[in-house]
Amino acid sequence: MKINRRNFLGTTAALGASAYLAGCSTAQTNQTSKIATPFFIGNPEKVLMPKGKAPRIVVAGGGWGGTVTAKYLRKMSPQAEVVLLERNPVFFSCPISNKWLVDMVDTNFLIQDYLQVSQKYGYQFIQCEILNINRDSRNVITNQGSIEYDYLVIAPGIRYNYEAWFGDDRETANATKARFPAAYIPNSEHFNLKRALHSFKGGDWVMTLPPPPQRCPPSPYERACMIAWYFKTNKIKAKVTILDHKDDVRPIGPGFKQAFRELYKDYIEYVPNAHIQKVDPFNKRIQTAAGDMKFDHAILMAPHQAGDLVWKADGIGINPQGKATGWADVDNKMLTLKKDDRVYVIGDAVGIVSPQFLFYPKSGHIANRHGKIVAAYISERLAGRDPKVSLPDNLCYMMVNGSPREAINVQFDYKINAQGIIEQTQIDYNQRSAAFVAENFKWAGLMFDDMFG
Ligand SMILES: Cc1cc2nc3c(=O)[nH]c(=O)nc-3n(C[C@H](O)[C@H](O)[C@H](O)COP(=O)(O)OP(=O)(O)OC[C@H]3O[C@@H](n4cnc5c(N)ncnc54)[C@H](O)[C@@H]3O)c2cc1C
Structure with a gap:
């Protein structure tokens, strides 16, 4: 030529x-x-994926809510382009992690692969850090580039509000997180905590519990039981002190307290109304309204708030005193931001939905249900129809004994009453049983399959 x-x-x-x-x-x-720069290295100043004619839904956060939203959106609206943005390369489950801490399950049970499922259902998975959300231009800005959306689903989980303890003292906040991690957000903290537990030689092990609303309210009590069981089984002379902000154990309080009494009399001490006044990670001291403590190791849980992305999307509610509520200000039935009906928020980040019970329980089960509900809402809107309101349910199993393996359980149902208010029914199953353990693992298997199968 x-x-x-x-x-x-x-x-x-x-x-x-x-x-x-x-x-x-x-x-x-x-x-x-x-x-x-090679294309896949990405550049925050460039367009991550040019937008074509198909409607595009971006899902920000690939945890319990986001993964299921992406999959079901593709199933319900095959004509839509769905993009899931997530910072972690691998999914790690918080549910079941308390059992993993004491080696009842293998790490493989808790981790899942994003790439295979995204290929199977035809959505794009992009591993990236979301830096900002610009609702005016309908753009999500990531460290890989920016991406336009027609609808956005924000599923960011929670953040730790260390500012409530340390103001803008980042050094102390970082020291607290590194030395005494809460392990309530999946990342290296869980591994750090597990190492600390397995090398603990004995002494005072403290857990601070945040004020409500918090991620999975019964799970810190389950964690206390699992740690106490580990100490008891391995004959480690140690005591778990639960410094609870609340005035009592809730939910499934009688079931947990029976376990503390009957199984861990010498291993667990429960202290209610222990409002945190000062945390000193360097000298291992905590001051609370119920007394002060020195500890050998601790799980220091700062208060929880909606994940950063809701703040970046300017979607946080304001209370009557003009202060940030810390949680997404959503339409309680549609789960869209009150300010912007193209932006949905699901899972733990959701703010008040009812004057009766205020917040949905911040659980993986609810996040899963929200994901499917919102996928259906968006699909209806794409088809030019008005979505019909649908409400979640919730189910939670908490293991309290390792030998024999026994768990307790709580269930929640929701309906809209004659006044248009969302009403909650709660049933606590306080009698510990082996059957609940079997149900718990079955539940987890079904949930993982729903997200990644
Ligand atoms: C110890 C423990 C035990 C639990 N047990 C149970 C249980 O038995 N049953 C139950 O139903 N629930 C349980 N939960 C609660 C459950 O884990 C949460 O409620 C659930 O994960 C909430 O789902 P989500 O989608 O809202 O948030 P997440 O699952 O946390 O997902 C949020 C995702 O967003 C990503 N993300 C956030 N910000 C960015 C960003 N800027 N850029 C990119 N990605 C970002 C995160 O990496 C994360 O993957 C438990 C929690 C803990 C800690």
């Missing part, structure tokens, strides 16, 4: 014009010039 200007440029474009020309100019001028 004779090389003329036209086919030369055509060939060059096929090779990647900018890279080729950048190389040429360097060779010609011998000056330093910017090397074109």
